[in-house]
Amino acid sequence: MAIKKSSLVALSLLAAISLQAQYFGRNKPRYEQFDYRVHQTPHFEIYHYLNNDSLLQDLAEQAERWYSFHQGILLDTIANRNPLIFYNDHPDFQQTNTISGEISVGTGGVTEAFKNRVVLPLAMSNQQTHHVLGHELVHAFQYNLVLNGDSTSLNNLSNLPLWMVEGLAEYMSIGSIDAQTAMWMRDAVLNDDVPTLKKLNNPQYFPYRYGHTFWVFVTGLKGDEIIEPLFMATAKYGFDEACKQVLGMSSENLSELWVSLIKRHFGENLGDKKERTIGKALINDENAGRMNISPVLSPNGQYVIFLSEKNLFTTDLFLADARTGKIIRRVASTLKDGHIDDFNYIESAGTWSPDSKKFAFVGVTNGNNILIIKEVETGKSLLETPLEGVPAFTNPAWSPDGKTIAFTGLVNGQVDIFSYDLKSKRITRLTNNRYSEMHPAWSEDGSFLAFATDELSMVRGKTNGKWTFNLATLTMADNRVSHIDIFPGADNLNPIPDTANNIIFLSDRDGFRNIYQYVPASGKVYQLTDLLTGVSGITPYSPAISLARRNNRIAYTHYLKNGYNIYRARSDEFLYKEVDPKAVDLSAAQLPRVNRQATAKVDANLGSSAPLVHLAGDELKEQPYKAKFKLDYAGGGGGIGIGTNNVFGTTSGVAGGVDLLFSDIMGNHQFFTSLALNGEISDLGGTVAYINRKSRINWGGYLSHTPYRSLSLDNIQFDYPLQVGDDVFIRTDRYEFSLYRLFEDQLGFFAQYPFSTTLRVEVGASGSIYSNQLTKLVNYYDDFGNLIKQDRTKLDAPPSLNLVTAEAALVGDNSFFGMTAPLQGQRYRLGFEQYFGDFNFTALTADYRIYRFYKPVAFAFRAMHYGRYGDGSTELNPLFVGNPWFIRGYNSNTALDLFLQNDYVFDQLLGSKLLVTNFEVRIPFTGPKRLALIKSNVLLTDLNFFVDGGVTWFDYNQFNIKEPEFNGEFTVYPVQPVFSAGASLRINLFGALVLEPYYAIPLQKNTKGSFGLNVIPGW
Secondary structure, three states: OHHHHHOOHHHHHHHHHHHHOOOOOOOOOOOOOOOOEEEEOOOEEEEEOOOOHHHHHHHHHHHHHHHHHHHHHHOOOOOOOEEEEEEOOHHHHOOOOOOOOOOOOOOOOEEOOOOOOEEEEOOOOHHHHHHHHHHHHHHHHHHHHHHOOOOOOHHHHHHOOHHHHHHHHHHHHHOOEOHHHHHHHHHHHHOOOOOOOHHHHOOOOOHHHHHHHHHHHHHHHHOHHHHHHHHHHHHHHOHHHHHHHHHOOOHHHHHHHHHHHHHHHHHHHHOOOOOOOOOEEEEOOOOOOOEEEEEEEOOOOOEEEEEEOOOOOOOEEEEEEOOOOOEEEEEEOOOOOOOOOEEOOOOOOOEEOOOOOEEEEEEEEOOEEEEEEEEOOOOOEEEEEEEOOEOEEEEEEEOOOOOEEEEEEEEOOEEEEEEEEOOOOOEEEOOOOOOOEEEEEEOOOOOEEEEEEOHHHHHHOOEOOEOOOEEEEEEOOOOEEEEEOOOOOOOEEEEEEOOOOOEEEEEOOOOOEEEEEEEOOOOEEEEOOOOOOEEOOOOOOOOOEEEEOOOOEEEEEEEEOOEEEEEEEEHHHOOOEEEOOOOOOOHHHEOOOOOOOOOOHHHHHHHOOOOOOOOOHHHOEEEEOOOOOEEEEEEEEEEEEEEEEOOOEEEEEEEEEEEEEEEOOOOOEEEEEEEEEEEOHHHEEEEEEEEEOOOOOEEEEEEEEEEEEEEEEEEEEEEEEEEEEOOEEEEEEEEEEEEEEEEEEEEEEEEEEEOOOOEEEEEEEEEEEEEEEEEEEEEEEOOOOOEEEEEEEEEOOOOOEEEEEEEEEEEEEOOEEOOOOEEEEEEEEEEEEEEEEOOOEEEEEEEEEEEEEEOOEEEEEEEEEEEEEOOOOOOOOOEEOOOOOOOOOOOHHHHHHHHHHOOOOHHHHEEOEEEEEEEEEEEEEEEOOOOOOEEOOOOEEEEEEEEEEEEEEOOHHHHOOOOOEEOOOOEEOOOOOEEEEEEEEEEEEOOOEEEEEEEEEEOOOOOOOEEEEEOOOOO
């Protein structure tokens, strides 16, 4: 037994590490398997499962045209066909394995660096898909330029500010005229918050909008020819040096010109006007969050439901009094409704039932959008259902008779209007064409639907490089569509018929975003608001107005001070300024250029009326998808040499390693190899692993050889006579060391099944062989500490051990991480491990943690039990409850003295089982303004006050004894719960490490507090 225990020092260490490294985290379920096909064009390999040949042809031709545009400006050619991956809708896209991280409902597409894969879903409009495709292909060229440049590599990406990267993608896919970006810039000028170029690195300034404006500004100095040289010089040398080399001026001078031009350009649009909103400020950051969007007034006008990130970590639905703005309750939340992965809040609003008692909205779960109907008074879910045959949809609209809900649906890339019969569950397709129809809204009598469509724009051609939306109506009796041809070339959206069947809507016809009214009887149009920033949601396509016909109230979302506020006004409070129905002037949407004569190739490309690139039949090749491994990543480094070390002597030393990650193009199969060396050739370790992520069950296996080594000093003899010749001795200092190596050879298998993004079950099995090597080192040193001689002797090592493990766990986690620790939600883990072989025991884990955030503090609680059960449960080194990860203030250096002072023994802190409880008050101390007490963009810290408690034991009889007893193997002691209290400061070191210096006071007699340090994020 002694030999067995001595050989398991490293095993016990590994067990302790495993106990601390509980497996939490959210899941990324693969709810569906997609039957990919490969469609080849001259420059792309398009991966898709789209059953719409004409749309696929359009997408291929759009991609080729974007390639031609971007190549002509960036002066670069992508050597091989670039991977382009389309998903049929956003819920499918959220399941992609091409990138490992979570994808939010707000992510329109991604481009990853290693395979240069461009990945995007088909969006809810033709223009969105077209724009995101162009945007992401800019990133493909950017990666290709930097990663394959003659003097640049992956490391150079860190020199490029995010606003330069994203801003260039926006400029090259939108151009210099954009009402949405102009709205953001007017807001900055209006509120005297135009940032310097250096300040653009602050995430407070949205990199897409400000970066877009920067590239319009800088190309206005010397033309679009400046794009590639400035971008690449920044990648090589950084932005400051690039300005000097390419622009011939310092970044400071450029910044001064930037601020001056922004203020002057948009100041001309604003003049000396002040923002004058209409109506009452109902919802803002005083009673909700900074983002309050998609307001929906109840038909009786008494209530409003809106989306807000009031609670910082989630975007939830709230119910408020439509008269006072007082928030009554939270209607729905992903924290509360844990089976719902997310709400479709970016470009969708909900809808009230005609009796103002129920509310319907769109959620995301199991890889599809679902229609959710809540009883408003209780928050009870009355219906949660996918809409068969329509996997993605937005903007439900409840009919006045309460029988049907109309909505915008996306099927095989085609966006149409559908209706859902609440009684029969029948879905009817109301439109069926290649055009995009969105924002359906019922007339008061239910005789027609008003909606927005891009049909006229797609027939006539783009305006400033984009397809725009006009208004239309759909008569329910004969399914007839009538177009309302006003403000041609502008975006006219979010139409709502009023009691007289006049249509309230949003338009950017003058470069601003305001509310208008169209009167069908006369054909006249009236402007209702004249806001300097605009009426807008997160994107131009987000619904931002709502009408309560019963009392003629309108609610709208106003963008101001980089936030979204909700106003409510009576219909008679609006301006009703008559405007020409054909008058469109987008000059206020023009972003600033110093020199209007500078070359603007981007605008020329986008404004070109030339037809799309037509791909002939022989240029299109389709084939089935076959998974092929290609290198994703290669990392590591090190060296080999011969040298002298004052402990190990003259050795062949090896340090470093190589990591290689391979995967197929869809990321469904991953193969990982690692080779690591640290010391001598005996310290060579390696791992080979494979994971299959193609289906909902993720599974894989691994094979590894891992060496661990430790060195102990056994004896020292000073002035030792070392014989160096016949009868020749010299005086040395003789040191004896024991060099111990433990080798772990392991074969393992694992699998996990995610029920949702927050709940999964894990299983695994592994077999391990632990072998040992023991070497005696005798080193002789002279008076100056130089190694003179070394003797090495191999000693008998403990015998090898065999261990087989089977494990399973249920893991739930819907928590949200703050700066150094979770602040909201909960996590739990119920785990079972069975060990066989030279040790036989069962390990059980029960760990529950809950977090509640009430600004400005969070309350956190943990209760955790870990125990080894069975005959072999005491053969490993015992658990130590004084580990500062469990209880602070009882580390091994102080616990012995502490217990002696209180007539306890140190062994009462040891056991094969432990129970720990912790309570913390977590105060975000320094960090982002919205979260922390003290604003800081660099130092991220949490101030914590805690109470820790815990107890350990070997067998349950210890709870009944009052004196030490011998249990047949060793002496056990009465259990002794221990507690401590104190304070700590967790510090996030640039995302790489979390340090927690703490001061803890053990709650015992005659004790003092002590300082300590944890190097781990908060539990």
